[in-house]
Amino acid sequence: MQIPDIKKRLPIMSVLAHYGIKMNKNDHIKCPFHKDDKPSCKIYTDTNTYNCFGCGKTGDVIQFIQDKENCNKHTALKKAAELAGEQIKNTDVMSPDSYRGASSKDKTEVMGISSGKASVKEAENFAELFNRQKEGLPRSPKAQEYLRNRCLEQLQEVGYNSGVNWKKLKQCITFPLKDKNGNIVSLYGRRITESNGHNAEFGKHYYTENRKGLYPHYPDKHTETLIITEAIIDAATLQLSIENNQYSILAAYGTNGLTAEHKAAISQLSNLQEVIFFFDGDTAGKQGATKYSEELRKDKACLVSTVTTPDGEDINSLFVNYGKEAILQLIEERQPVDLKASQLSNNLTIKQYSNQTKAATAAVQTVHALSPLKTDIPNKIIHQTPTARYIIKGSLPKTFDRMLVSLDVQHPETGIKYRCRLDLYEEKQTRKEAREASEKLDLRSDLVENDLSQLTDLLEEYRDNQLQQSTEENSNDKALRLPEQAKCKAFLQKEDLIQNLNELIGQSGIVGEENNRLFLFIIGTSHKMKDTLHALIQGSSGSGKTHLLSKIAALMPPERVVKFTRVTENSFYNYDEYFFRNKLICLEDIDGLKEEALFAWRELISNEQLSSSTSQKDENGNIRSAQRIVRGPMASICATTHGQIYEDNMSRMFIVAVDESSEQTQKIMNYQSKTASGTIEKKLEVEAKEFLQNSIRMLKPLKVINPYADKIKLPPQAHKIRRLHELFLSFVKQVTLIHQYQRKRDGQGRVITEPEDLKTAVEIMFDSIFLKVDELDGSLRQFFEQLKAYVLAKENPQNYEFMQREIRHALNLNKTQLFRYLNELMELEYLQQSGGYANRGFKYKIIYWDNVTKLRSEIKAYLFGQIEKLAFQSVGTPVGTPENYIKN
Numbered sequence: 024m025q026i027p028d029i030k031k032r033l034p035i036m037s038v039l040a041h042y043g044i045k046m047n048k049n050d051h052i053k054c055p056f057h058k059d060d061k062p063s064c065k066i067y068t069d070t071n072t073y074n075c076f077g078c079g080k081t082g083d084v085i086q087f088i089q090d091k092e093n094c095n096k097h098t099a100l101k102k103a104a105e106l107a108g109e110q111i112k113n114t115d116v117m118s119p120d121s122y123r124g125a126s127s128k129d130k131t132e133v134m135g136i137s138s139g140k141a142s143v144k145e146a147e148n149f150a151e152l153f154n155r156q157k158e159g160l161p162r163s164p165k166a167q168e169y170l171r172n173r174c175l176e177q178l179q180e181v182g183y184n185s186g187v188n189w190k191k192l193k194q195c196i197t198f199p200l201k202d203k204n205g206n207i208v209s210l211y212g213r214r215i216t217e218s219n220g221h222n223a224e225f226g227k228h229y230y231t232e233n234r235k236g237l238y239p240h241y242p243d244k245h246t247e248t249l250i251i252t253e254a255i256i257d258a259a260t261l262q263l264s265i266e267n268n269q270y271s272i273l274a275a276y277g278t279n280g281l282t283a284e285h286k287a288a289i290s291q292l293s294n295l296q297e298v299i300f301f302f303d304g305d306t307a308g309k310q311g312a313t314k315y316s317e318e319l320r321k322d323k324a325c326l327v328s329t330v331t332t333p334d335g336e337d338i339n340s341l342f343v344n345y346g347k348e349a350i351l352q353l354i355e356e357r358q359p360v361d362l363k364a365s366q367l368s369n370n371l372t373i374k375q376y377s378n379q380t381k382a383a384t385a386a387v388q389t390v391h392a393l394s395p396l397k398t399d400i401p402n403k404i405i406h407q408t409p410t411a412r413y414i415i416k417g418s419l420p421k422t423f424d425r426m427l428v429s430l431d432v433q434h435p436e437t438g439i440k441y442r443c444r445l446d447l448y449e450e451k452q453t454r455k456e457a458r459e460a461s462e463k464l465d466l467r468s469d470l471v472e473n474d475l476s477q478l479t480d481l482l483e484e485y486r487d488n489q490l491q492q493s494t495e496e497n498s499n500d501k502a503l504r505l506p507e508q509a510k511c512k513a514f515l516q517k518e519d520l521i522q523n524l525n526e527l528i529g530q531s532g533i534v535g536e537e538n539n540r541l542f543l544f545i546i547g548t549s550h551k552m553k554d555t556l557h558a559l560i561q562g563s564s565g566s567g568k569t570h571l572l573s574k575i576a577a578l579m580p581p582e583r584v585v586k587f588t589r590v591t592e593n594s595f596y597n598y599d600e601y602f603f604r605n606k607l608i609c610l611e612d613i614d615g616l617k618e619e620a621l622f623a624w625r626e627l628i629s630n631e632q633l634s635s636s637t638s639q640k641d642e643n644g645n646i647r648s649a650q651r652i653v654r655g656p657m658a659s660i661c662a663t664t665h666g667q668i669y670e671d672n673m674s675r676m677f678i679v680a681v682d683e684s685s686e687q688t689q690k691i692m693n694y695q696s697k698t699a700s701g702t703i704e705k706k707l708e709v710e711a712k713e714f715l716q717n718s719i720r721m722l723k724p725l726k727v728i729n730p731y732a733d734k735i736k737l738p739p740q741a742h743k744i745r746r747l748h749e750l751f752l753s754f755v756k757q758v759t760l761i762h763q764y765q766r767k768r769d770g771q772g773r774v775i776t777e778p779e780d781l782k783t784a785v786e787i788m789f790d791s792i793f794l795k796v797d798e799l800d801g802s803l804r805q806f807f808e809q810l811k812a813y814v815l816a817k818e819n820p821q822n823y824e825f826m827q828r829e830i831r832h833a834l835n836l837n838k839t840q841l842f843r844y845l846n847e848l849m850e851l852e853y854l855q856q857s858g859g860y861a862n863r864g865f866k867y868k869i870i871y872w873d874n875v876t877k878l879r880s881e882i883k884a885y886l887f888g889q890i891e892k893l894a895f896q897s898v899g900t901p902v903g904t905p906e907n908y909i910k911n
């Protein structure tokens with residue numbers, strides 16, 4: 024027998040009348056399911072449903088009877104039938120056991136399903152329905168592809184409804200909504216395909232009729248921190264991001280979807296300490312998070328905070344594009360809703376805010392007791408007391424042995440001032456000035472003296488805070504936004520990182536110099552590390568060495584770079600103690616440094632500090648000796664037209680010879696022409712430069728373990744091989760640190776060097792190693808190779824004689840530069856002056872034809888042979904040829 028749709032035939036007003044419940048003019052009743060002083064239960068006569076904003080009870084007439092009678096649905100159905108005037112027998116209503124064994128047709132007849140809507144019995148079997156949808160998910164390629172695209176394929180509680188059971192949720196992935204007992208009481212669906220060829224239905228949200236329940240479930244009663252998301256998919260994503268269950272998660276049903284059931288569940292969390300709203304980064308999301316944050320902060324005695332989601336992003340898009348680290352970091356940087364605008368501008372995190380709140384509470388008490396300083400006007404500090412107004416003009420001394428200030432003491436009523444300059448650390452002087460000020464201003468001397476004592480303490484504290492803040496700003500990198508961090512991290516995790524870095528360096532505007540630019544870039548990045556590196560760029564005048572230095576410096580974070588054009592003899596000794604620490608120092612022309620400055624520079628490089636004995640006044644004004652220290656470590660890049668005259672410096676640095684070939688000259692000219700014609704977009708160069716700067720900011724000064732350090736031997740004929748070996752190991756360490764997001768770590772968190780890092784390091788710095796073997800410096804070697812090529816093209820090159828003018832015109836060199844090259848080669852016995860006259864010019868010929876190509880090949884084979892052997896021993900396969908990384 025088909026049963027009429029009891030819910031439609033039984034008005035909820037009849038049920039209320041049966042139980043003697045009256046409704047007020049606003050369609051509210053006092054909720055019969057909890058102690059309700061004021062009507063909090065809303066009656067919806069048009070839909071025949073109810074919803075209590077106090078306890079969260081909601082449902083239709085059947086549910087109302089079930090809650091009121093505290094019975095099961097079968098009994099509630101019979102009660103509803105009686106109230107509707109239906110005289111039915113027990114057999115007319117199918118029991119739960121009979122329902123589970125009935126056919127689909129019988130179920131449809133019993134339940135009265137129409138237009139895809141659920142009735143009572145089907146609602147009782149949401150769990151069974153969802154299980155069928157879970158089983159149908161693997162059979163739908165579209166559903167699986169949708170989950171993969173949103174990185175949700177690991178979700179356990181997700182199903183797919185093709186439209187067989189619920190037409191309203193047709194072609195939707197489905198999620199279960201649960202009551203406080205963990206039972207599935209409703210379903211949510213997200214449309215993943217078009218409807219009738221229209222995109223309008225794609226991505227829409229659907230719920231089963233009379234939605235109730237929460238996703239993913241009711242919060243645990245012991246919850247301390249609760250995160251509320253804007254949508255169910257965001258909550259599902261958050262479950263995959265948070266592994267240690269440190270947060271409970273609850274999904275709202277849209278920006279206006281924090282229902283009474285949500286609020287009731289939250290109100291029952293007795294241990295709740297913080298609620299975090301993590302809504303979308305659009306206007307609606309921000310407004311919704313703000314609205315509910317303020318509401319909840321008034322209703323619940325706990326901290327309420329919001330996550331600042333990047334514009335246009337939501338939790339799932341962040342997870343797809345940047346990974347769970349981005350989501351966790353945003354949660355870590357959440358902000359409480361009661362932050363003032365000034366605090367918001369400083370980007371305080373919740374931890375910083377909590378600490379500041381505690382500190383501010385203590386500070387308020389101190390403020391009332393000590394009269395705070397007013398420091399908002401630069402170089403003008405004001406201290407107001409009931410006795411007088413004290414104005415300190417100018418900056419405070421940075422040394423801790425005195426407090427010399429220019430002070431105005433002003434009468435609070437007449438405005439008359441007493442001006443003086445005194446050292447507040449001098450007790451007698453302070454007492455004297457207090458007495459004279461009180462006499463002029465007609466004030467009590469003891470009160471003025473007491474104010475000056477308090478002022479000294481406040482100024483001391485203010486100075487300490489300023490110096491500490493200055494030190495932190497000096498040592499900290501610029502903070503990156505979350506999308507920037509995620510983008511840089513993804514870049515640093517790529518396999519071909521070195522090659523990609525080199526390409527970006529080229530895009531930033533450094534033309535040619537493929538090996539040199541990468542070599543100098545890696546040396547520059549070492550400024551953040553404990554073991555820093557140093558480079559000396561060699562090249563003739565006008566070769567572009569200073570330009571190369573400036574371009575590399577521009578790729579480093581600006582807050583870490585200091586450039587000098589000129590340095591006086593003792594200036595290095597007079598810097599603040601930590602000025603050079605973790606900075607990249609660039610000397611545009613080291614030729615201008617005098618011997619004392621060069622000595623200081625060598626000490627900073629070798630010993631990482633300068634210590635000098637100076638004279639200064641003590642507290643009594645007597646001249647005393649004192650020690651002044653300037654500390655490193657710091658990285659450096661210098662440029663010079665000479666090489667041999669800086670022997671001591673060369674042994675401490677990597678030597679880089681600028682490419683002065685005609686091919687490089689042609690590359691530079693082509694670049695200049697394209698820039699002038701507008702072919703090259705400067706915007707792309709700026710973007711590449713900023714991205715490299717941000718990538719360097721992401722590198723951390725970690726410790727490195729090189730298990731192969733004792734297995735690589737440098738060429739024994741290398742110049743000062745002890746220091747060269749140390750430089751080589753430091754460079755390998757830096758290459759490893761650049762790959763820190765790819766390399767394994769030991770139990771102590773140290774990054775482990777791989778054979779690949781050794782091979783990369785050798786290939787990049789091979790020219791520098793060879794310069795340590797070659798007795799000719801970089802620019803001289805380039806000239807000699809060009810000279811040999813020119814002479815070899817002549818007949819009988821072994822006896823060919825040439826004059827300066829011939830070579831000057833052939834190789835396009837100036838007279839001074841050529842003269843220096845020829846004299847150096849004669850001193851080293853590569854050339855011989857074979858005749859001629861001073862007034863007519865001398866003749867020269869080559870007497871030593873070294874085979875530099877053969878020597879380079881031998882050294883390269885010597886080094887890479889060792890690396891290949893290590894690679895076979897470690898993984899059984901070679902690491903590849905050097906040409907895979909850098910062009911030779």
